[in-house]
Amino acid sequence: MRHISERESDLPDSVIGELIKIAQEDKSIISMGAGQPDFKTPKPILDYAKKVINKSTAYSNPQGVLELREAIARKLKKENKISYADPKNIVVTAGSQESIFMTLASTIDPGEQVIIPNPGYLAYVPAVELLNGSIAYVRLREEDGFEIDPEKIKEVIDKKKTKVLILNSPANPTGNVLSKKILEKISDIVVENDIYAISDEAYEKLVYDKKHISIGSLNGMEEYIITVQSFSKSFAMCGFRLGYACGPKKIIDAITKSGHYVTLCPPHISQLLGVKALQISNKYVEHMRREYDRRRKYIVPRLNKMGLKTAMPYGAFYAFSNIKHLSNNSYKFAKEILEKTKVAVVPGTEFGSYGEGYIRFSYATDLNFIKKGLDRIENYLKKNY
Ligand SMILES: Cc1ncc(COP(=O)(O)O)c(C=O)c1O
Known part of the structure; x- marks a missing residue:
């Protein structure tokens, strides 16, 4: 039927x-x-589009054009202090949304659990549901400034089922920005429980009175964190659909493999514009x-x-x-x-x-x-x- x-x-x-x-x-x-x-x-990016449109009519490398992955690796090292960032452990995707979905697809089997902050960005829950995963929520409270409480993460971890923790800082919808102290506590929990954390940093450049810290920059996080960033909010490039993930090579390889069957490659023109975006003045x-x-x-x-x-x-x-x-x-x-x-x-x-x-x-x-x-x-x- x-x-x-x-x-x-x-x-x-x-x-x-x-x-x-x-x-x-x-x-x-x-x-x-x-x-x-x-x-x-920004105008220099749009002007550049006219110049390179002819160079982008073919599919690209499914992992993303090398020149862009090199530029992203430099950016992650310099701005986010992610020392292990390398074109090999970066995959470019159609927006960071695809990175989030593909990371989940590469890390959870049906029934396995993902920890999600609540309230949190609305795409996390449907992504886990589409993958037949299960969800444990960590409640964010107004009286804590909507800061995630590491103790509450510990409480919901199921030793057998929990595979991934999703973090989002700066956060949608609450505007909370996680401090180094909290991130350190969370990184200990991630290591102790041998789980992955997806760090959604789509708003990393839009921070006021505080500093954005990537959990991937903390000691010993190389094998645990998938850092997800985007061109959408930082460069007002939502429609170009350009984001990326940086993490353990085996996960990046898995995302590349499955991404190949979903989008084939991220939009080629957008990737060339991404190279430009990372060059223009701040x-x-x-x-x-x-x-x-x-x-x-x-x-x-x-x-x-x-x-x-x-x-x-x-x-x-x-x-x-x-x-x-x-x-x-x-x-x-x-x-x-x-x-x-x-x-x-x-x-x-x-x-x-x-x-x-x-x-x-x-x-x-x-x-x-x-x-x-x-x-x-x-x-x-x-x-x-
Ligand atoms: C927290 C968060 N993460 C990820 C995304 C997805 O953005 P994009 O796929 O355009 O990179 C959004 C979009 O609103 C968001 O708010």
Whole structure:
């Protein structure tokens, strides 16, 4: 009988996808929903695209063009202090999303367990579910600034089943940035329990008042950590679909092998642009980071003043606000805000069960729109709550 696989039909629909569609169709909507930069890709990268388009019409090496992997290895050594980074243990993928999925596909068998922070980036759970893995959650608490508690990781580890821990710093949706002290504790747990950790560092360049530290740079982590980074947020290159993973060679080889059957190779043109992105002046990234910082400093105090308690985010471009005093259903609340004020925000439940009671604002939106959007919400709340 013809049917859609259970694996596929059990997957939840993404509310964010629905929101983006609504916001695109109705121009009166101010979107603070989307998780992508509102900046254009830096001009030198776009100009370079015109130059190299003819060189990129063929498939590339499935692991990624050597010149890019060499540039990434230099970057990881210099910026992230990952001393063992080498073109051999780097694989380039279609966005970091593919790196995350392929790393999981290469490390877990059906029934094996992955530890996921909750609330956490919404793609982790479906990835494990598609692979028929099992999930253990580590709850992140507002009172801890949404910092992951290493003791809680220990509590959920199942000696037989747990294979992978997913870490995300700077974090989506909470903006938490993990300190060296916490990362050291986590690295001890990873070694003691002989598991892998995927370190999702998609927002590594968007950090405010703190420093980004790659857990892969800590002593003895070479065989345990798969560092995943992206060009999407750092260089406003979401549509080019370019990311990569750096980790133990056997995992990189496995990702390369299976990736070959899925995408064949990452987009060739994007890889050539990736080489350029790693050469351009830091001023382009810094310009975007400063602007996000400016917006962060506006949006967070304003949300708190409106009564929406919001922890100060130290990374990424999200504010995660507590709405528990207004509603016990963040999905319904976000929908109401959308319908009544025409401002799109994302319900916290998109990021896991412990996201209930929160909504996420993205400040990857022009400051004027942020101001207007918050005015609308403030007026609505004053009148109706
Ligand atoms: C935490 C996190 N990781 C990974 C990704 C995937 O990004 P990309 O596949 O564009 O690199 C996203 C996208 O929003 C994200 O928020």
